[in-house]
Amino acid sequence: MRLLHTSDWHLGQSFMSKSREREHRAFFTWLLTTIEQQSVDTLVVAGDIFDTATPPSYARKLYLQLMVQLEQSTVSNVVFIGGNHDSVAVLHESRELLACLNIHVVGGVLSSPEEQVITLSDRDQQPIGLLCAVPFIRPRDVLLAHSGESAEHKKQALMTAIAAHYESLFSVAQQRQAEWREQGVALPIIATGHLTVMGVQLSESVREIYIGSLEAFPAKLLPEADYIALGHIHRAQKVAKTEHIRYSGSPIPLSFDELNAQKVVHLAAFDEDRLGSVVSLPIPCFQPMAALSGDLQALQTSIDALDLADLVQGQNYWLEVEVCDEEYLADLPQRLEQMIDGRAIEVLRTKRRRQFQPSLSASEGQSLNELSVYEVFDRRLAEESLDDALSGELKMLYRQLVSELHDEQQGETR
Missing domain, CATH: 1.10.287 (Helix Hairpins)
Structure with a gap:
């Protein structure tokens, strides 16, 4: 089996008032081509399909258009799980219809563990793997609230409940794996998750989850699956120095501090019930962006050095500009406009770096945004x-x- 792991699409995101629709369309075109070229059997999207619980109509349309294209592609299995940004209701409104296309959607915790364990099949309907579809788990999904509980007690209770949920699904998967093994078929077990695991590197655009209860989940409490496809963290990375537990990261930069990390999808290849290899496939950049920092002279040099040759018609180069100057420049927007000098460049955010002062008074010249x-x-x-x-x-x-x-x-x- 060849499994492609991606996550954190955040369809419908408004990035400092800018739409990401063009980038998402370009990514989907690249994704469908990659599925064909890499002979992918299974596509797993590990949460945060949408950016908000009430995605704009164009984002929902884009999502459903992709479902049709995936059904027409060579991929045999498609699995979507819900993330902390997703609405369970929005994802599940088309769940039964998509199931007819062999597209599995698990937006939230379901009524029984058996429903969340999916048998993956090839085009000939022969089994090729078992997948424990674990979405973002909200405390109310697995815990009963009790008054008077301390924060530490809530933290421990939630950690135990999440671990128990994983264990219940993994137990079902192991039982099915044993049944298939008796028939001479060896199947790998894959698990998903949408949470923060201890020790990972965060980025500015990652919304904190489990705050006040569980800041991060210990990797040792994850099941002993052959591959664990995680979402929520926007930087692609391994967990606990393992090959088989990974975050794929988001396919496009969701904040300027993600620009220094290559965006990827992970291609996991299995030899019967064993993980053979994991290859990270680089995703092209669909929207030129840069974070520039320095005094006014250095900023002018950096802006002049930007390569605008690959911009398509109507596209601007997006910038975050950090001005390093002790003096408060009241005419900074006008100065930046002069530096740009009519070129296809747009400053989306301006920051000022000065000696830290705790006061939030207007004299700092720093806006709330x-x-x-x-x-x-x-x-x-x-x-x-x-x-x-x-x-x-x-x-x-x-x-x-x-x-x-x-x-x-x-x-x-x-």
């Missing part, structure tokens, strides 16, 4: 005279509140 909600809270907290323990507890509670508000917003769409 340059800060995350966590940075705003942390800077305000820094103005108070608090010991480290209390400060840490307040930060944890604030992050838990933000996470709960996000979950409530998603719940309203289900």
Whole structure:
């Protein structure tokens, strides 16, 4: 079996008011070509198909158009799992219809473990693998809330519940694997997940999940599957220095701090029930972007050095500009406009690097859109005279509140 692992498409994302539709269409064209060229049997998309619980109509249309194209391709199995950005209701509204096309959608935890264990087949309907489809697990999916519980107790309870969910699915998969082995068929077991595993490298665009309960899941509690396809982290990487537990990362940069990492999909090849190899296939860049930093003179040099030759008609080169100057430049937007000088370049975000001052007063000249909600809270907290323990507890509670508000917003769409 040849399995292609991708995740975190974030269809419908508004990137600093810019649509990513052109990039997603280009990625899908590349993906379909890659499936054909690499003789892919199974496509696994490990969560965050959409960017929000209420994706725009063009994003849903793009998703459904891809389903038709996948059904017409050479791929035998397609599996989508829900992520923390996805609405279970939105993903499941077309679940039964897509099942007729052999496209499996597991947007959230289902009523029984057996429903989440999928037997993968080739074009001749012969079994080639077993997949434990584990989506993003919300605390309410696996836990009952009890008043008076400490944060540490909630953390341990959620970690235990997630591990138990994995174990229940893996047990079903092992049982089916043994049944097929009795018939002389050796099948690998694949698992998915959409969560943060301890020790991974985050990026600016990754929304914190399990805040206040479980910041990261220990890799040792994952099942002993032959390959584990993970989503949520936008940088492609191995987990715990293993070959078989991986994040594929997002196919396009979702923040400027992801530009230094090559975007990839993982191609896992199996020899019967054993993982043979994992190859990372580089994804082309569909939208030129750059993060520039320096004083005004250095910025002018960097802007002049940008290669604009590959831009298509109507496309601009997107920039994040960090100005390193102790002086507050009130006319900075005008100066940057002069540097661009009518070229196909667009500055999406401007940052100023100066000596850190905790105050959020307007005299800093830093706007709120340059800060995350966590940075705003942390800077305000820094103005108070608090010991480290209390400060840490307040930060944890604030992050838990933000996470709960996000979950409530998603719940309203289900």
